[in-house]
Amino acid sequence: MKAIRRFTVRTVLPAALHDLDELAHNLRWSWHGPTRDLFESLDPALWASVKGDPVSLLGALSPEKLAALAADAGLVERVRVEAAGLRTYLTEPRWYQGAGDDLPAAIAYFSPEFGITKVLPQYSGGLGILAGDHLKSASDLGVPIVGVGLLYGAGYFVQSLTRDGWQVEDYPLLDPDAMPVTLVREDDGTPATVSINLPGDRMLHAHVWMAAVGRVPLLLLDSNIPENDDLARKVTDRLYGGGGEHRLQQELLLGVGGVRALRLWSRLTGAPEPEVYHTNEGHAGFLGVERVAELVSQHGLGFDEALEAVRSATVFTTHTPVPAGIDRFGVDTISQYFGGANEIAGVPLDRVLALGAEDYEGGDPTVFNMAVMGLRLGGRANGVSLLHGEVSRGMFNGLWPGFDGSEVPISSITNGVHAPTWVDRRVSELAESRFTPEALADSTGWLDPSAITDAELFALRRELRAQTVEDARARLRKSWRKRGASPAELGWVDEALSPDVLTIGFARRVPTYKRLTLMLRDPDRLRALLLDPERPVQLIIAGKSHPADDQGKRLIQQLVKFTDDPAVRHRIVFLPNYDIGMAQTLYPGCDVWLNNPLRPLEACGTSGMKAALNGGLNLSILDGWWDEWFDGENGWAIPTADGVEDADRRDDLEAAALYDLIESQVAQRFYDRGEDGTPQHWLQQVRHTLATLGPKVQATRMVEDYVRHLYAPAAVAGRELHGSGYAGAKDLAGWKATVRSDWSQVRVDHVESAGLGESPQVGDRLAVRAYVSLGALTPADVDVQVVHGKVSESDEMSSFETQSLEVTEEYENGRFAFGGEIVLDFSGAFGYTVRVVPRHAGLANVAELGLVSNA
Numbered sequence: 001m002k003a004i005r006r007f008t009v010r011t012v013l014p015a016a017l018h019d020l021d022e023l024a025h026n027l028r029w030s031w032h033g034p035t036r037d038l039f040e041s042l043d044p045a046l047w048a049s050v051k052g053d054p055v056s057l058l059g060a061l062s063p064e065k066l067a068a069l070a071a072d073a074g075l076v077e078r079v080r081v082e083a084a085g086l087r088t089y090l091t092e093p094r095w096y097q098g099a100g101d102d103l104p105a106a107i108a109y110f111s112p113e114f115g116i117t118k119v120l121p122q123y124s125g126g127l128g129i130l131a132g133d134h135l136k137s138a139s140d141l142g143v144p145i146v147g148v149g150l151l152y153g154a155g156y157f158v159q160s161l162t163r164d165g166w167q168v169e170d171y172p173l174l175d176p177d178a179m180p181v182t183l184v185r186e187d188d189g190t191p192a193t194v195s196i197n198l199p200g201d202r203m204l205h206a207h208v209w210m211a212a213v214g215r216v217p218l219l220l221l222d223s224n225i226p227e228n229d230d231l232a233r234k235v236t237d238r239l240y241g242g243g244g245e246h247r248l249q250q251e252l253l254l255g256v257g258g259v260r261a262l263r264l265w266s267r268l269t270g271a272p273e274p275e276v277y278h279t280n281e282g283h284a285g286f287l288g289v290e291r292v293a294e295l296v297s298q299h300g301l302g303f304d305e306a307l308e309a310v311r312s313a314t315v316f317t318t319h320t321p322v323p324a325g326i327d328r329f330g331v332d333t334i335s336q337y338f339g340g341a342n343e344i345a346g347v348p349l350d351r352v353l354a355l356g357a358e359d360y361e362g363g364d365p366t367v368f369n370m371a372v373m374g375l376r377l378g379g380r381a382n383g384v385s386l387l388h389g390e391v392s393r394g395m396f397n398g399l400w401p402g403f404d405g406s407e408v409p410i411s412s413i414t415n416g417v418h419a420p421t422w423v424d425r426r427v428s429e430l431a432e433s434r435f436t437p438e439a440l441a442d443s444t445g446w447l448d449p450s451a452i453t454d455a456e457l458f459a460l461r462r463e464l465r466a467q468t469v470e471d472a473r474a475r476l477r478k479s480w481r482k483r484g485a486s487p488a489e490l491g492w493v494d495e496a497l498s499p500d501v502l503t504i505g506f507a508r509r510v511p512t513y514k515r516l517t518l519m520l521r522d523p524d525r526l527r528a529l530l531l532d533p534e535r536p537v538q539l540i541i542a543g544k545s546h547p548a549d550d551q552g553k554r555l556i557q558q559l560v561k562f563t564d565d566p567a568v569r570h571r572i573v574f575l576p577n578y579d580i581g582m583a584q585t586l587y588p589g590c591d592v593w594l595n596n597p598l599r600p601l602e603a604c605g606t607s608g609m610k611a612a613l614n615g616g617l618n619l620s621i622l623d624g625w626w627d628e629w630f631d632g633e634n635g636w637a638i639p640t641a642d643g644v645e646d647a648d649r650r651d652d653l654e655a656a657a658l659y660d661l662i663e664s665q666v667a668q669r670f671y672d673r674g675e676d677g678t679p680q681h682w683l684q685q686v687r688h689t690l691a692t693l694g695p696k697v698q699a700t701r702m703v704e705d706y707v708r709h710l711y712a713p714a715a716v717a718g719r720e721l722h723g724s725g726y727a728g729a730k731d732l733a734g735w736k737a738t739v740r741s742d743w744s745q746v747r748v749d750h751v752e753s754a755g756l757g758e759s760p761q762v763g764d765r766l767a768v769r770a771y772v773s774l775g776a777l778t779p780a781d782v783d784v785q786v787v788h789g790k791v792s793e794s795d796e797m798s799s800f801e802t803q804s805l806e807v808t809e810e811y812e813n814g815r816f817a818f819g820g821e822i823v824l825d826f827s828g829a830f831g832y833t834v835r836v837v838p839r840h841a842g843l844a845n846v847a848e849l850g851l852v853s854n855a
C-alpha cells in the first residue's frame with residue numbers, strides 16, 4: 001500500500017454557511033458550548049460519530065445535506081450570530097487592554113506539547129495540558145501570546161491493554177489536513193519553510209502550521225515534508241518518542257526553528273515581534289542561542305552583549321523536582337550540532353557548552369543540562385507552586401554558590417486550570433442561572449443555600465457521577481472487547497460502578513513517584529473499603545506509562561489484575577487511554593480526587609484543581625498546590641511519613657493513613673445523611689471548595705500573575721537593554737566583565753559596631769561600620785549589606801534580612817568605609833554579618849552574577 005498517494009479533499013461550503021469554516025478552525029469552540037451546540041445541530045448522529053470534531057463533521061456532510069442546511073433560514077441566522085460572536089471575542093478589548101502601559105506588545109510561549117482539545121492530540125500529560133490552558137486563558141484575557149510548538153505526526157500514543165493487563169501503545173497517524181490547523185504560506189502560496197543545519201552537511205526543513213486558539217495563534221513546526229531526507233522527516237514523528245539525538249533534533253527544531261517561525265509569522269502577517277520569550281520547561285532552551293546568533297549577525301553585538309539582551313527578556317519555568325525529568329545530552333553530541341562546520345560565527349562552541357554545563361558541585365562534566373541552560377538564559381525563572389519554588393531553589397542552589405537557598409533567583413507562580421474547558425456545563429449553567437453577577441464573578445454564590453439548595457446541589461453531583469459511571473462502563477466494555485472478551489461475558493459491565501456510591505478518582509501519568517499502586521499496599525483493607533455493606537467506596541483509575549518505562553507498565557498490570565477480580569470489579573475499574581476527552585467527563589463525576597505522590601516530587605498537579613471546580617473534594621498528600629491551599633475544610637490531607645528513609649515503610653505508613661482517612665472520615669461523612677437525604681457536612685465542604693478554591697485555581701489568575709510578575713518586568717528590562725542600538729546591553733555586558741575580572745580584589749577588611757548597651761532591647765539601634773577593599777571597582781559598583789536575623793543554637797541564621805550601608809569615606813586608595821544603622825526588631829538570639837555584592841540597575845536579582853564577598 002506504500003505507493004498510495006493520498007490527499008484530502010476539502011468540503012466546499014455553500015456561501016450561506018461559509019462562516020462554519022472559521023468556527024471549526026478556531027479552537028475556541030472547544031471551550032464554547034454554544035458553538036458546539038451549533039455544530040451538533042447540523043447533524044446530531046454524524047456529530048456523535050465524529051466524536052464532536054467540527055472539522056471532521058464539515059468534511060463528512062454530503063453536498064445534499066449542506067444544500068438543505070443552507071436553505072434553512074433559521075440555521076443560517078444561527079451561524080451568523082455565532083460567527084459574529086466569535087469575531088467580537090477575537091477583537092474586543094479584554095483584561096490586558098486595560099492592565100497597564102508597560103506591557104509587552106507580544107509574548108512568545110514555547111512548549112514541546114500543547115493539550116488543547118482531544119482533536120489535536122499533541123500532548124502527553126500535565127505539562128501539555130497546562131500549556132493549552134495557558135494559551136486559552138491568555139486568549140480570554142486578551143494577552144497577546146504566540147504559542148510555538150511541534151506538530152507530531154502521531155502525537156502521543158493510544159493506550160490499550162492485553163488480556164493480562166500489559167500496556168500496549170498504538171500511534172495512529174494524524175492527517176494535518178483533517179485537523180483544525182492551517183498551513184502558513186508565503187505570499188505566492190508556497191508553504192513557508194524554516195531550515196536549520198544538522199551535522200554532516202544535512203539540513204532539517206519544516207513547514208509551519210497555525211492552530212487558532214481563540215485570539216492566540218499557535219505555530220506548530222512539521223518536519224514531515226518532501227524536502228527532507230527520510231531521517232529528517234521523522235524528527236516530528238511522535239512526542240517524546242526516541243531518546244538521544246532524535247530528542248535533541250526535536251528540541252533544536254522547537255527552539256531554533258521556533259524563533260525562525262516567529263520571524264516569518266511576523267513578516268507574513270504584520271504581527272508584532274515578541275518582546276518576551278517564555279519557555280515552558282527547558283526543552284525549548286535553544287531559542288536563546290538562536291536569538292543570540294541573530295543579534296550577533298544582524299546587529300554586530302558581541303556574544304556577551306547579545307546574551308544580556310536575550311536574558312533580560314526571557315522567562316524560564318521549571319516544572320520538575322525530579323532530576324530524571326530534566327533533559328541532558330552528551331557534551332560531545334551538542335558539540336557536533338554547534339561546533340565544527342556548524343559553529344555559528346560569533347557564537348563559539350565553548351560559550352554554547354558553558355550555558356548547559358553542570359560545572360557545580362555534584363555535576364557531571366560530560367553532560368549538557370537543558371534546565372541549567374534555561375536558568376542561565378532566563379533572566380527570570382519560576383517554579384509552579386510555592387513548595388516547588390522552594391524545592392527548586394534548593395535543587396539549583398549549586399548554580400549560585402555563596403548565596404542562601406532563599407536568594408536563589410527562582411520565584412513561583414502556582415499553576416491554574418482553564419475553567420471553561422474543565423467545568424461541566426451543567427455546573428456553570430446552573431451557577432449562571434442562579435447567582436447574581438457579583439456572586440458569579442467571585443464564586444460566593446455557592447455559599448448561598450437559597451440560590452441552590454442542598455437537595456439541588458446533591459442532585460447535580462449525582463447527575464455528574466451518573467454521567468461518569470456511564471462513560472466508564474462504555475470504556476470498560478470497549479477495553480474488555482479489545483482484551484478478547486465476547487459480549488456474552490460482559491453482562492457484568494452494565495452493573496459495574498453505581499451512580500450512588502462514593503466515587504474516588506485517580507488518574508495521572510505513571511512515573512514511580514506518583515505511586516499508582518499505593519492503594520494496593522494492603523489489598524484486604526482496600527477490598528473491605530470497596531465492599532463495605534453500609535458505606536461502600538468505588539474507585540476509577542486511569543493513567544499511561546511512558547512507553548520506555550517497563551516499571552510503570554508493571555504497576556499498571558498489577559492494578560489491572562486487582563480490578564479484574566470478579567469479587568471487586570464492580571467497585572474498582574482501570575480505564576485505558578487517559579486523555580482530555582476522558583478527563584473532561586471523569587473529573588466532574590468524582591466526589592473525591594485522590595493524589596498520593598511521594599512528597600515533594602509533585603511540582604504542582606492540576607487534576608485536583610479541575611475536580612475542585614466541579615465540586616469534588618481533594619484527598620491528597622500535602623504536595624504541590626495542595627500544600628499551599630488545603631485549609632482543613634476543602635478536603636483531606638493524607639499525613640506523610642516525611643523523614644522515614646525506608647521507602648517501603650514510608651509507603652506502608654502513608655497507605656495506612658490513607659485507608660484510615662477514607663474509612664473514618666471520607667466515607668462517614670459522605671453517607672451521613674440528613675432528613676432530606678443529603679449529606680449536609682459534605683455539601684458544606686463542596687460549597688466551601690467551589691467558593692474559595694474556585695477563584696484561586698483558575699488559569700486566568702495564573703496568567704495574570706505571569707503578566708504582572710514576569711512578562712511586564714521582562715519587557716521593561718528588555719527595552720532598557722535593547723534601546724539606542726543595544727547601548728544598555730553593551731553597557732551591562734561591559735560592566736559585568738569588569739566586575740567579574742576585578743572581583744577577586746573585593747574584600748571586607750574589618751567590621752565595627754557601636755550603640756548597644758549591656759542588655760539590648762527591641763527597638764535599640766546597632767550602628768555598623770564596614771571597611772571594604774574594592775580594588776579597581778568603585779562604591780557605585782557594589783552593595784555593602786548587613787545581613788541580619790535570628791540565629792539558631794547551631795549559630796546558623798535561619799531567616800534573614802539585608803540592609804545596605806552607605807559609603808562614608810575613601811580612607812585609603814581603593815579602600816572605603818561604609819556605615820549605617822539597623823534596628824533590633826525582635827527579641828531572642830540576634831546575629832549579623834556584612835557582605836559585598838555587585839550592584840547595577842540592570843541586574844534582575846542579587847545573585848545574578850553569582851559573586852559575593854563575605855566578611
Ligand SMILES: *Cc1c(COP(=O)(O)O)cnc(C)c1O
Pocket residue numbers: 124125126127129507508509578579580583604605606607608610
Ligand atoms: C490535568 C491533566 C493532567 C495533569 O494532571 P496532574 O494532576 O498534574 O497529574 C494529565 N492528563 C490529563 C488528560 C489532564 O487533563
